[in-house]
Amino acid sequence: MKTFIGFIFLGVLSFSLPAQDLSAFQKKLYIINKDTLRYRILYPLHYKSHKKYPVITFLHGSGERGNDNESQLIHGGALFLNDTLRKKFKAIVIFPQLPKDSLWEDHRRTHVPGGNSYDFTYSTQPTIPSLLVKLLLNSLVDNKIGDARYMYIGGLSLGGMGTFDMVERYPDFFAAAFPICGGGDTSKAKAFAGKTALWIFHGDADQSVNVKYSRDYYAALNNLHADVRYTEYPGVGHNSWDNAFAEKNLLPWLFSKKKTK
Numbered sequence: 001m002k003t004f005i006g007f008i009f010l011g012v013l014s015f016s017l018p019a020q021d022l023s024a025f026q027k028k029l030y031i032i033n034k035d036t037l038r039y040r041i042l043y044p045l046h047y048k049s050h051k052k053y054p055v056i057t058f059l060h061g062s063g064e065r066g067n068d069n070e071s072q073l074i075h076g077g078a079l080f081l082n083d084t085l086r087k088k089f090k091a092i093v094i095f096p097q098l099p100k101d102s103l104w105e106d107h108r109r110t111h112v113p114g115g116n117s118y119d120f121t122y123s124t125q126p127t128i129p130s131l132l133v134k135l136l137l138n139s140l141v142d143n144k145i146g147d148a149r150y151m152y153i154g155g156l157s158l159g160g161m162g163t164f165d166m167v168e169r170y171p172d173f174f175a176a177a178f179p180i181c182g183g184g185d186t187s188k189a190k191a192f193a194g195k196t197a198l199w200i201f202h203g204d205a206d207q208s209v210n211v212k213y214s215r216d217y218y219a220a221l222n223n224l225h226a227d228v229r230y231t232e233y234p235g236v237g238h239n240s241w242d243n244a245f246a247e248k249n250l251l252p253w254l255f256s257k258k259k260t261k
Contacts, residue, residue: 024081025095027069030136037132038069038097042080044090054091054150054255055140056080057133059159059166065098072097075156079245089251092146096133104130104155104162105184115207120161120185126169130162134170149259154178156241157209164217171195176257178250180241181206183213186220193226197257200228201244203236229253 030037044053060072072095080086080093098104106123109116126134140146151174155163160182167177168184171192180201198221202214211232218230233243244250 025073025077030132030139032132032135035128035132037129037136038067039133039136040069040073040077040095040097042093044092045083045086052144052147054089054152055094055137055146056091056254057094057096057137057151057153059104059133059153059155059162060095060097061155061157061159065100065102067097067099069097075241076245085251089255091150091152091255092140094136096129096136098129098158102129103127104159105165107161115210118161118183118209118213120164120183121187123165126165130166134166134173137173150175150255150257151259152176152178152254152257154180155182156180156244157182157238160209167192167196167198172259175259176254178244178254179214179217180244181209181214181238183209184217186216189217189220189226190224193221193224197227198229199250199253200230201233201240201247202231203233203238203240203243205235205237206240208238227257 025040025042028039028041030039058076060075064071064074077095104127106127108119108122137146137151141148153163153166153174154177160179161184163177163179164182164184167174168188168191172195174196176197178199178201181203200214200218202211204211214230218228221228231247233240236243
């Protein structure tokens with residue numbers, strides 16, 4: 001299986017990202033056979049090629065899908081650009097992008113009064129974009145760029161669902177995860193309980209992804225005595241990621257988690 005990794009330095013981005021983002025994040029492609037993953041990567045300040053670094057992967061929501069390799073940075077990109085944080089928490093940060101109409105995990109969604117109903121037991125195999133993300137992360141570890149002890153993943157909405165799916169499928173890979181306003185198959189919680197720490201976020205007024213999905217997953221992990229935290233925001237709707245990104249303890253908590261095997 002041949003792999004090609006290329007990058008394009010950024011030009012002008014016409015929407016909400018500040019100018020400094022353009023020079024900090026790089027555009028890259030990860031290509032295997034006929035499949036391409038577009039992603040953006042932020043290297044640590046004073047990056048040293050001979051060192052291994054923690055890796056944070058962030059999965060965007062449905063509104064940021066496409067092929068511009070830019071939209072995925074709308075929510076969350078600025079969090080990792082703070083110079084103070086970049087000096088304190090030195091990590092490689094990756095924002096992959098889903099093609100239009102694709103999913104991080106293959107669920108069934110049904111419209112019901114007052115919102116949507118999700119069936120997370122539908123997927124048996126990873127979607128191609130998620131598989132490419134995992135293979136990309138494998139390549140970073142194999143090439144001693146990423147530190148296997150400090151692999152982290154998070155995501156919002158559709159990406160929150162993808163975050164649950166990734167830790168369910170690869171319980172021995174991620175040290176910690178932070179799904180925001182997502183949901184997953186709670187019957188698979190036992191696969192990673194005790195292996196991957198989770199901090200789950202949700203707004204209780206979410207009309208797109210009902211808060212019950214996060215509540216149910218938190219309850220399932222609690223019953224398994226897992227390393228799990230849950231933060232619910234009263235009166236907050238689907239954009240609970242704004243609150244989660246403002247949590248001053250999010251990155252310190254994340255970097256406190258380490259794989260011991």
